[in-house]
Amino acid sequence: MFDQVKERALKITEALYRTTELFSDAEPLKWSLRQTALEILNAAPQDLPKFEALVKNLFLKLELASSGTFISKMNFDVLKREYTKLLSDIVSYKESYQALLDDITRSPESRRISDTVKEVVQIKKEETKKTNSNNTGRRQALLEKLKEKGPSSVGELVGTFNEPISGKTVQRELNAMVMSGDIRKEGEKRWRRYFI
Template sequence: MEADKINTTELAHKNQEPISYFEKDAGFVFAYKKTEKLASAVYMITNLFSDNEPMKWTLRKKVSDLVSFILEYKDVKDSSVNDFAYNVKSKILELVSMLEISYRAGLISQMNFTIIKQEFNNLSEVFSSHFSAVKQPVHESFSKGFFSVPDNRVAVHEGHQNHVYSTSMSSHDHTHVSHIKDKEPASDKDGFKRSNRQNIILGLLKKKKELTIKDIAQVIKDCSEKTIQRELISFIDAGVLKRTGERRWSKYSLV
């Protein structure tokens, strides 16, 4: 019986994703998985490029290097966190510049470029607000956005069809493809409001450990409880939060 218990424990450890070793830093896990999804989106978009187009391989290398560099966070000392965040933002800026060149050269559609540029800018905000202060105490007020995932979609135009590739971190971790109509991206103002709400929610949960939607609504008064619920669900899908209880008695806490 004891041997079976040990074997079960060993199997559970083997089945864990490598990223699970960072589970105590929910912000890093969210940012890394977001980067991973955006890297997949870049690969999908560049699938439409000719193999003879140098930009195809440049973009793929740059985004792969970004994923690898972010993993180096595990070796960053407290005194170097700001430098790490700055370097990540520089790499994101370089990637966005390459994407803009591709767009202006006619390699990427306007819709694809607009959406993926916004997603990378949102990722940059994550590193601005979280990684420059991740090892400092959390305070009640927040001035910058924390997480920003306004639409989580990258539309890839091919011929007369629009395909949408989801970059959201769903619990099933699949890439969904569907047909859509052209859609204007969310405004920067709306994106900031959402990221600020997410920032506040995580700050509250770090202090209170377990909260209900009504608890959070007492602090965030500029939106409905339904909106707060959607934010909480997005965190659950990303593996950042967990929920206990049913419906109105549900309580949320950090994983």
């Protein structure tokens, strides 16, 4: 349908050009009518308010041209009728496009997809809560171990937990605790010690 609307706009623009060909080149109305017709031709149908404003502006200019001796009443009526039809086509195009979008968003499949996305988000939130509570538990255990033993390396702190946790995980927890100011560190790499 969009192609039909553009085709109609092109034909009307051609007709307006033929009609204004009789105007003197020195007449500003000739160039103003053509400029507005080109803006209508290039306007995006999705921007209905702009399109409508351009057509109304063109109607005013056409009325001005027909009130003088520039164009005949018949040519004025034909152009006005065709631009009115074009505007009507744009409105119906936009309405049918919106109806299509509404159908898509209301389809059972899209509702299922939306529900699935909500479930995944909920699961992720629960996993994040669980991870955060695990992190809090690990950090608490690390703090207690550091209070008990004093300055310790990552390797010495890995055995703190009842469950198997990698040295990298312990190191990440310790670094996060250093960043938050809960503990301090000194030394480099293998010789690094963490303490309260």
